[in-house]
Amino acid sequence: MKIYTLHREQVLPISLKEAWDFFSTPLNLEKITPAEMGFVVLTDVKGKSIYKGMLIEYRVSPLLGIKMKWVTEIGDVSEPYKFVDNQLKGPYALWEHTHTFKEVPGGVLMHDDVRYAIPLGILGEIAHVLVVKNKLKNIFDFRGETLKKYFKG
Template sequence: MKIFTLHAKQRLPISKQEAWDFLSNPANLKVITPDYMGFHILSGADRSMYAGQIIEYIVTPVLNIKTKWVTEITHVKDTSYFVDEQRFGPYSLWQHKHFIKEVEGGVEMEDIIHYKLPFGIVGQWLHPFLVKPKLDEIFSYRKEKLEALFGKL
């Protein structure tokens, strides 16, 4: 059983509160997700983020295959961090930690994702050819989109 990790950091010239207000609003996930992925929230994004919140959405990550994804917000520390974990979806394990800290001139946002692929050895074999490049592409898009919205530090 192989658990993979994706780690990304980005600095933006905005306040911690501005970063939190944007990132903790589930509706903004669509804004920072590539359009071709067909991201659509089905339910759960009608309130401010709280621990225990369940969010259901549809996403089309590869080969035009629509996938229902259900996440739970498991931890929240206002303006500092939150954690979402997949309850149902394409991964055997998905835990995404979002951290926000003040730095000179703005904030640093850090994402740490631990994930495990289904299908045993086949999933592990597909990781470097399909999954990792797709995740890298999504996070690259996210970085560019956030810089376009808020500027670059």
Template sequence: MKVYSKQTVQHVNATLEECWAFFSSPRNLQKITPETMGFQITDFDEKNMYAGQIIQYKVSPLLGIKLPWVTEITFVKENSYFIDEQRFGPYVLWHHKHFFETTQNGVKMTDLVHYALPLGFIGRIMNTLIVKNKLKEIFEYREKKVNELFNAK
């Protein structure tokens, strides 16, 4: 199994508390996800993130085909980081770490995703042709939306 990684860093013009309040609320995920993903939360307990929380979604990453995706928030350190892991969905492995650090100008937000695809050699080809570009597109969209929400002040 080939494991890939994707890291992004973004500076946010907000306090650590403002940044944490926004990103630790599953309600805000749809605001920073491209509409083309067909992202829809189908079940969660309406609480801010906590270790053990299960969130269920539907996503349409390709050709409008709706897929179920279930993640668990596995670790949370308030105002510092949280980790979500796929429990059911399109990846063999999805481990996403979100870090928040205070800087002189606001907050440095770092995302680090490790992921693996099914189907061996075919999965590696799919990553090269589609998946890594789709993830790049998703994170670029997120950067744009975060800039609109926090950095356009």
């Protein structure tokens, strides 16, 4: 299984507490995901912040409008600096997304580090080159632009 990585970083003009409060609230993920992904949080998480072991179920349409279930578990949590979500069920053979936050002059430096793998062996590798790599890039580009507007940075 070939493992790929995606890294993004962005400075947001907010405090560390504001960053943690926003990103550790599962419902906010819907706000920063492109509409065409059909991303919906199914688990009742209203008013809840993440915690180690938290299971969150989503519905997502990653390709061709095909709906599928995605279940993640929150792994490591080091409030307010870091948390990790790991896919238990979904479109990837591996999905490990590490979110880190660090105070810097002017706000918070946010890092997204994703380790992921595509199922289906060589077919998955071909799909990665033809579709998945660019799809993920576009999703994280959208997030970056949306966060700039949301936090007016």
